[in-house]
Amino acid sequence: MSTKLPRWLIAFSALVYLFLHLPIVVLVIFSFNDSKYAVSWTGFTWAWYQRLLEREDILRGLEASLIVGAASTLVSAVFGTLIALALARHRFRGRTALEAFLYVPLVTPEIVVGISLLILFVLLKVPLGLATITIAHIAFSISFVVVVVLARLQGMDRNLEEAAMTLGADEITTFWKITVPQLWPGIISGALLAFTMSFDDYVITSFVSGTGSSTLPIVVYTMVRRNIEPSINAISTIILVATAVLIYLADRLGREKGA
Amino acid sequence: MNLRQRILGFYHTRKDATAWTLLAPGVLWLVVFFLAPILIMLGYSVMPRGLFTPVKAGFTLEHYQRFFDPLYLQILWRTFAWSLGATVICLLMGYPLAYLIARSWKWRNLLMFLVVLPFWTSFLVRTFAMIFLMRDTGLINATLISLGLITEPIPLLYTPFAVMVGLVYGFLPFMVLPIYASLEKLDLSLLEAAEVLGARPWARFVRVTFPLSLPGVVAGALLVFIPALGSFLTSDLLGGAKQVMIGNLIQNQFSAARNWPFGSAASFIVMALVLVAVVWYLRIRDTAPGGAEAK
Structure with missing residues (x-):
């Protein structure tokens, strides 16, 4: 049968790709532009990147983001993996309801998650800061880790585990020696996604961060609102490159065969 | 032992x-x-506003009744209309793209990667990219002026147009992914059969391909509509003070306006709309032709 694609479809798709990518490309190019105000190209410079290093708020924001990201990723990766194991390997009462419950955070608008957590923390008189941001990030990351790890578990060969048990290993030994190494790429892939989301989150964080504990997105948001100097382009470019690398790694590991 | x-x-x-x-x-x-915070939020939405505390003891439906005020009805309506509009535009742009990717055997992975890439890049950064293009001194206006097509910058930013472009730009990948998934596993022998039986290309598309890709279309529509309903950053940064969506209304009640119960009621309305959309999707998915196995 004829599989040739009509010309108009190719042209149209090219335009859609342009729409998806051109704004980012332009943003990156102008992070190297010499002029402060003009959008015309006046020459190449690293000045805006150097300027970033002088800004205390950005460096502190980056530090806060890395701390929150590392802590929330660690906890949500462990909790999410355990839930995925229970769902893939065990039958228990209330399973369907639990699965539905686990999907709700994936579709809940960020603004709802943010304000409801703010209400909880204020009600319990928990001071807002890095701890509350971390708690919030764990809460929205767990379900994503579950989805990623569960997908890997469902494609996993269980014969190795059964062989280990037949050869006399107990559940705990089998788990550490067989299951975890096989599952490792899935766990890392889920963890990288959790870190990316934590590193990028603005909406939820803005409600539970309080004053004096700003993550990088909070700082960038303030910059976007206040001034228009090309340092924003520079920090945006750095964030873009960092997330692109993380996602590429997550994708590679997600596809890799277990060790 | x-x-x-x-x-x-x-x-x-x-x-x-x-x-x-x-x-x-x-x-x-x-x-x-x-779960607990959302239930507490639900509780707050039916309690009277306190003088020095966010709420005081009691029961009231006044915060929900306030939504019948034309001002808030307008915000609700705008949120709904814009989300729906963004969904339709995403469908019109995303379907042809998904179709092209599913039919281009050689470049499939690369083309799909190019759709997924922006999906994972920072939403805040992408919204800033839109500002960079659309503000008065932005690239679009500067280019048009230097070409001599206009003398004064056209106001693009802080208009409904800017918000709509931002929503489409932000959520388009969500539309392409599920449509591509349903087109990719479409059984090509069905199309061959249609061709043998004399169906022209357009008829094959309308009567075979499109109906079988409906589960993907519905899933994509939902994946765009839901985040658009609850969107905050897009209208906040691209819409300015006049183009308020319900997300901005909620945020405002928890910052400047300091009316937590009213903000809670607004949040709960968004949450309820989202859940209705999900339930509607699940019902369609389970009844659509060839739908059960599509994601």
Whole structure:
């Protein structure tokens, strides 16, 4: 049968790709532009990147983001993996309801998650800061880790585990020696996604961060609102490159065969 | 018996216990820091506003009644209309793209990667990219002026147009992914059969391809509509003070306006709309032709 694609479809798709990518490309190019105000190209410079290093708020924001990201990723990766194991390997009462419950955070608008957590923390008189941001990030990351790890578990060969048990290993030994190494790429892939989301989150964080504990997105948001100097382009470019690398790694590991 | 054996013995006799031990930490976390806060929020939405505290004891439906005020009805309507508009535009742009990717055997992976890439890049950065293009001194206006087509910058930013472009730009990948997934696994022999039976290309598309890709279309529509309903950053940064959506209304009640119960009621309305959309999707998915196996 004829599989040739009509010309108009190719042209149209090219335009859609342009729409998806051109704004980012332009943003990156102008992070190297010499002029402060003009959008015309006046020459190449690293000045805006150097300027970033002088800004205390950005460096502190980056530090806060890395701390929150590392802590929330660690906890949500462990909790999410355990839930995925229970769902893939065990039958228990209330399973369907639990699965539905686990999907709700994936579709809940960020603004709802943010304000409801703010209400909880204020009600319990928990001071807002890095701890509350971390708690919030764990809460929205767990379900994503579950989805990623569960997908890997469902494609996993269980014969190795059964062989280990037949050869006399107990559940705990089998788990550490067989299951975890096989599952490792899935766990890392889920963890990288959790870190990316934590590193990028603005909406939820803005409600539970309080004053004096700003993550990088909070700082960038303030910059976007206040001034228009090309340092924003520079920090945006750095964030873009960092997330692109993380996602590429997550994708590679997600596809890799277990060790 | 050492401790290890005792623990294993316990789990051997109680099979449910293993599952619940694995589930406990994560599920407990979600109950305390996801479910409970939303229930408390629901409680706040039916309590009177306090003088020095966010709420005081009592029961009232006044915060929900306030939405019948034309001002708030307008915000609700705008949120709904813009989300729907963004969904339709995403469909019109995303369907042809998904079709092209599903039919280009050689470049499939690369083309798909190019769709997924922006999906994972920072939403805040992407919204800033839109500002960079659309502001008065932005690239679009500067280019048009230097070409001599206009003398004064056209106001693009802080208009409904800017918000719509931002929503489409932000959520388009969500539309392409599920449509591509349903087109990719479409059984090509059905199209061959249609061709043998004399169907022209357009008829083959309308009567075979499109109906079979409907589950993907519905899923994509939902994946765009839901985040658009609750969107905050797009209208906040691209819409300015006049183009308020319900997300901005909620944020305002928890910052400047300091009316937490009203903000809670607004949040709950968004949450309810989202849940209605999901339930509607699940029902369609289970009844559509060839739908059950599509994601």
